Amino acid sequence: MNVINESGILGISTRLQRLSEQLRRDGFQIYKANGIDFEPKWFPVIYTLHFKPVLSVVELAAEIGYTHPSTISLLKELEKEKLIRSKKDKQDERKRLILLTEKGKKLLQQMQPVWQTMVDALTELTNTSNNIMKAIEEVEAQLNDKSFMDRTKK
């Protein structure tokens, strides 16, 4: 017996987390194999700044769908790597505006082809009869409609 199979759906949380970790580890190795010093978790920040070049911390957090403390810790790492920089907002002194550095913009260009091979590989990998990206979206929509908790209260 393998409890992961037997217990089925009650282990879903762990299954999701472990698949996530595996993909992330591989993602890191793929950047490395392409001579790029970049971590998968930085992707949403850098990618967002490509399209919205100047954002405050909270705006950026909202864009990438993270909490602001998580975003701040990513920004600290990216600042250490000199991929982003920040400046005060003159209109609103509370805000810190985030921008890509020249190094960040250059790296972004270098990563484009790697991203393309990753998108292709992931598309192939997840092109199964139940598409995992669609499945995630569907479950998120279901949860939005009625939480897991509420569904246990009949």
Added chain:
Amino acid sequence: MNVINESGILGISTRLQRLSEQLRRDGFQIYKANGIDFEPKWFPVIYTLHFKPVLSVVELAAEIGYTHPSTISLLKELEKEKLIRSKKDKQDERKRLILLTEKGKKLLQQMQPVWQTMVDALTELTNTSNNIMKAIEEVEAQLNDKSFMDRTKK
């Protein structure tokens, strides 16, 4: 623009992790709402010991599909809760055998109906056109066949 949608599949790792966390938090609240002091992460250990009452640390880790250090840390928590206990294997002095306590067995009985409502709710929640449990299994099978990394090397 929401980068989570735009960047699509490259953010898959984060998406998986966050869905995992959300379901786990709700799981904890559901136990609590039913007056049960139990954490979702403990489930695989307790459930396995229900069917295989005496297992060594490594055997248990293999059953639940975790590394042994992760398993040890779960066992420490469960021992503190007095839900499990352990004893030395007389045949092999290296081994520590894990068992449910009476309290553990009793709690397990109390949790059965809660597990049933959770299974029902999760089944409803994930009963979408792309089934997420099947999708996970399919992706894991794909990865087993050929890793993400190898798929980027054309």
Added chain:
DNA sequence: TCAATATATGTAGCTAACTACGTATACTTG
């Protein structure tokens, strides 16, 4: 039979998200 290897368990420290809380600045309203 004992040296080399394998296995079982344990510890330390990492990771990548989170919540809770605190402070500074801006906005609103009586």
Added chain:
DNA sequence: CAAGTATACGTAGTTAGCTACATATATTGA
């Protein structure tokens, strides 16, 4: 226009898995 509320940012500490390394016991083969 000042008091209360809201917003922006930051810090501290938690979580639930992991890898790398260390030690103890068992097994194997020359």
